[in-house]
Amino acid sequence: MISVKMQEAVNAQINAEMWSAYLYLAMSMDASNKGYKGIAHWFRKQYDEEMEHAFKFIHYLESQQARVELKAIDKFPTSWKSPLDMFEETLKHEKVVTGLIHDLYALATKEKDYATTIFLQWYVTEQVEEEENAQELIDAMKCVGDDKAAFFMFDKSLSKR
Ligand code: OFO
Helix, strand or coil: CCCHHHHHHHHHHHHHHHHHHHHHHHHHHHHHHCCCHHHHHHHHHHHHHHHHHHHHHHHHHHHCCCCCCCCCCCCCCCCCCCHHHHHHHHHHHHHHHHHHHHHHHHHHHHCCCHHHHHHHHHHHHHHHHHHHHHHHHHHHHHHHCCCHHHHHHHHHHHCCC
């Protein structure tokens, strides 16, 4: 059984994962509206991943006989000025999430909650990958620049995710 404090912190993280999912779904919709099929697909997959992250936490609380409480999701923009802008916001967002995961890990350690500490290790590693992926997309977009043919190829490559 985990403490009430830990349970509340995990519930807040479920909300953060769903907030991430909703942000990436909004980016996917915006990219789709603008005709960037590959980018829309990439963000749709990202949405799926974030929902998996949320459900992993939900199942964890359930396995600990703890209460899951879904809270309102914060607002964010629904349109971005360019794909580069989307990827830069993705990296910024993932850095915030990394900080939240680290705070959660620090709390579990402080509480001597070994089960939650071990459970959270997967998320710590996952955040390294999330930031790396976003950085790679920023770097690729910067290489593409204003080259329309290169952008077409780049967009197409993202549909393979
Ligand atoms: Fe759940 O990893 Fe991104 O936010």
